[in-house]
Amino acid sequence: MSALVCPICDSSEILTHSDHYECVTCGHEWPKEEQTDLPAGERVVKDAFGHILANGDIxxxxxxxxxxxxxxxxxxxxxxxxxxxxxxxxxxxxxxxxxxxxxxxxxxxxxxx
Structure with a gap:
């Protein structure tokens, strides 16, 4: 089994649906085909609407x-x-x-x- 984690809260309690995943902890949903092309270990922080945040943002x-x-x-x-x-x-x-x-x-x- 893969180590699937929520991109929002990093929880490993994930529900698998036919076309998407859902985090049990925070309720965030994302499509199954979404893959990140980031090097291992690089952390991505997203806001409540999925926009990537960076230092200096408001x-x-x-x-x-x-x-x-x-x-x-x-x-x-x-x-x-x-x-x-x-x-x-x-x-x-x-x-x-x-x-x-x-x-x-x-x-x-x-x-x-």
């Missing part, structure tokens, strides 16, 4: 998100400063509303081209 929240350990909430549409991609569970490091935070890519969309 992202916006796609839903309200309560910040853990705080009474603050990041509202839908809140834009970041230039992001930095980092290793770990939270792939994005950026500033939003004056706070330095780490975000998961599944809660943001890329702004602009």
């Amino acid at each position: 992202v916006a929240m796609i839903k309200d998100l309560k910040l853990k350990g705080s009474s603050q909430t990041l509202k839908i549409g809140t834009k970041s400063n230039a992001i930095r991609l980092v290793e770990g569970d939270h792939e994005i490091s950026c500033k939003m509303d004056g706070l330095a935070i780490g975000l998961k890519a599944c809660f943001v969309k890329k702004v602009g081209g």
Whole structure:
């Protein structure tokens, strides 16, 4: 059996359908014929809509998100400063509303081209 993992959350709990795969953990779906031509070990971070993110991109929240350990909430549409991609569970490091935070890519969309 191949080591199939979700491109969004890196979970190995994948459901196989007739024409696509579905992640049990985050619900992301992608077609079976989608193959990456990247060298092994190179990590690709995609936003909630499948756009590839890079250092310096600007992202916006796609839903309200309560910040853990705080009474603050990041509202839908809140834009970041230039992001930095980092290793770990939270792939994005950026500033939003004056706070330095780490975000998961599944809660943001890329702004602009």
